[in-house]
Amino acid sequence: MKVSSKLMYALTAYIGAASIxxxxxxxxVDDSGNVKGGEWIGITMLVISTLMTLMLAGYFHFTEKRQDILPQDWEEAEVEDGAGTYGFFSTSSIWPAVMxxxxFVLGAGIIYMHYWMIGFGAVLVIWSTTMLNLQYGIPKEKH
Incomplete structure (x- = not known):
């Protein structure tokens, strides 16, 4: 078993014990301020949390069983062994600020229920998302 599945199984055991x-x-425990019986919101939350961590632990267990040895499982691994390529990040793009x-315009329209502002904000979000995705696909003279 790898580290992630062991960690999630331990978290499942802890949340399960806490829920019991x-x-x-x-x-x-009799508390005069509460109604006698179980508190259903907390019980439901803890049982669902236990089941969700168990589901995630099972997923990690089955997927890590099929993987090769990961750098975090080596005893002599260095930080750079697990570092992959980070990708390309544009340093001078205006489109994240426009987005x-x-x-903000869309949120203000939703808050104040101005339908014209909601429509304008939605169009702006679609336009800025499109321009952010196409900023390197459009030639510089078309900007």
Whole structure:
């Protein structure tokens, strides 16, 4: 087993134990300020959290079993062994700022329920997203 699945199985065991303690504590501890019985929101949240971490642990277990040895599993690994290519990040692009402004206009339209502003903001978000994605596909003279 690899590190991620072990970590998620341990987290599943911890949340499962905490949920069992919580269930017994809310059912059997008498507190005069509460109604007698279990507190269903907390019980539901803890049981669902346990099941979700178990699902993620199972996914990590089955996918890591089919992978080769990862750098975090080596005892003599260095940081640069796990570092891959980070990709290309544009340093001088104006489009993230334009997209932030258009999301602000859309949000302000939703908050104040101005339908014309919602439409204008949606058009701005679509336009700025398109221009952000096409900024290196369009020749410089077309900008």
């Amino acid at each position: 303690i919580y269930i017994f504590a809310t059912i059997f 932030s402004g258009s999301i």
